[in-house]
Amino acid sequence: MDWPSLAAFSIFSRRLNDTESRYSTFGRELLAMYCAVRHFQHSIEGREFAIFTDHKPLTFSMKSSSDKYSPRESRHLDYISQFSTDIRHISGANNVVADALSRIHSLNRIQGIDLVKLAQLQSEDIDFHHELAATTLQLQTKTIGKGIARPVVPRSYRRVIFDTLHNLSHPGIRATRKLITDRFCWPKMNKDIKEWARTCIACQKNKVINIINAP
Structure with missing residues (x-):
């Protein structure tokens, strides 16, 4: 993947509420992915695309048994799968913009x-x-x-x-x-x-x- 050739066409971020902040790391990262897909639904629907995450366990989520996940996590995964099941890992060192946005509330x-x-x-x-x-x-x-x-x-x-x-x-x-x-x-x-x-x-x-x- 030639990262320097990529450019953001839009960004999205929001603050976690008190309940969401108590989710597991997996739950919070999955929530971020779910919210991003929902926010950009009008731009990505009907298109082929990959989702990048620096939380590696998410890359196996579409292939794992649903018994491993809570009802909330299963709903989030089901929604995301309607648009893409191609979830790829990106190291935190390369995920500069997303990392900055995730920390920007502080x-x-x-x-x-x-x-x-x-x-x-x-x-x-x-x-x-x-x-x-x-x-x-x-x-x-x-x-x-x-x-x-x-x-x-x-x-x-x-x-x-x-x-x-x-x-x-x-x-x-x-x-x-x-x-x-x-x-x-x-x-x-x-x-x-x-x-x-x-x-x-x-x-x-x-x-x-x-x-x-x-x-």
């Missing part, structure tokens, strides 16, 4: 985003406080990692946030917006994200390549 693990600097800018940026005063947004002290925390981002650090998350796989505008708005907030952020995503050079180059290679 803000202090996002490489390239300095939360200490962000907090300092929140405290010291006078323009930020003036801008904040003109909105309904309010700063509250929260412990990162407990519950849902969306730091308000000063103007000087917004492009850093955008570049760090968008550059994971250069998704479309809507996917980029979801990645960022789920984790951060600032006034008129949808407008900023739309403008920056539209002017992304890497995305424009990828579109040109896809047009040239189209049958």
Whole structure:
């Protein structure tokens, strides 16, 4: 498999709820596969495709006896099998984008985003406080990692946030917006994200390549 030749056309991620977070590793990985297939059903239905996972036990799941699995896991496998039974292993070292997305809900693990600097800018940026005063947004002290925390981002650090998350796989505008708005907030952020995503050079180059290679 020539990995450098592949490019993401879209991405999908979501947070596990309390019940799901207590699933076994196999159960959580299977849930991720099931949710991804459901999310992209409109794009993959009727097509031949392979599913890649860095959790090797999943590659044997379609050939194993159903007695091994819980009713929930059996339902998930049955649904996935309606679209593809070709499940292949990819080493974690090669699964860069998926690994980054799976860890991205923990803000202090996002490489390239300095939360200490962000907090300092929140405290010291006078323009930020003036801008904040003109909105309904309010700063509250929260412990990162407990519950849902969306730091308000000063103007000087917004492009850093955008570049760090968008550059994971250069998704479309809507996917980029979801990645960022789920984790951060600032006034008129949808407008900023739309403008920056539209002017992304890497995305424009990828579109040109896809047009040239189209049958």
